Amino acid sequence: MFDRIAQTIPYQSLDFAGSVQLTVKRLDLIHPQISGNKFFKLKYNLNEARQLSLKQILTFGGAYSNHIAATAYAAQLFGFKSIGIIRGEELAHKPLNPTLTTAQQLGMQLVFVSREKYRQKNNHDWIDELTQHYPNTYIIPEGGTNELAIQGCQEILTTEDLNHYDVICCAVGTGGTITGLINASSSQQEILGFSALKGDFLQQDVSQLTHKSNWKILDDYCFGGYAKTTVELVSFINNFEQQYRIPLEQIYTGKMFYGIFDLISKGYFKENAKILILHSGGLQGRS
Secondary structure (H helix, E strand, C coil), rough: CHCCCCCCCCECCCCCCCCCEEEEEHHCCCCCCCCHHHHHHHHHHHHHHHHHHCEEEEEECCCCCCCHHHHHHHHHCCEEEEEEEEEEEHHCCCCCCHHHHHHHHEEEEEECCCCCCCHHCHHHHHHHHHHHHHEEEEEEEHHCCCCHEEECCCCCCCCHHHCCCCCCEEEECCCCHHHHHHHHCCCCCCEEEEEECCCCHHHHHHCCCCCCEEEEEEEECCCCCCCCCCCCHHHHHHHHHHHHHCCCCCCCHHHHHHHHHHHHCCCCCCCEEEEEEECCCHHHHHH
């Protein structure tokens, strides 16, 4: 079903006066709402839900979750009801932000839980409880990361991508996208992830999902953590958009591009390296 709305993914070369060649794969242009890596993560999960004849989709996310917004739209488009378990019970008594407003307008039932409760999102007992409370429901983990999502993300890279580029860069949230890229990559390529979160836990998570070693996740450019930003980052995003006409957001893609440009300035990449940058969408999170 996803194949019917897939479009040819455009590439955009950056006119960059440096020692490397930069190309952006515009996953953000796949679909207006189910964009970027979310398209690939949801593809096989929704197919599985349909094959199991389940009626609704339940998933988890924060108040600004790209995954929540994309899942709400995809569920409505393909005839599922949807439920979003949202981190932060205090949000239930506040006006909804644009992300949650959109999800609700698309028919998603928003269930706000405490941050303590939310940390149990992978606890089997709570998953069983949710399954009993919401029967005929297909449950997708936070960020959409599971085996079917990884399978979908392996399809992001074409044969030409595998043969042409030395380095492939992506933003990292829960680790599903970069795992798919690693699994699909050739051993000569470096897969470089830019984490939106501080800490080495993502490195540990991904290492349990792949046997390959041609990858690295950096947290040097998280700017304080998820959904946090600085004047410096906002200035970079504004200048980048003005120069290249590629929209970014401050949670994932802005931090990744900032990191790439900073690494170039520090001589991280070999001379004339061909670098493919995956624009993973998430533009609903723009501030």
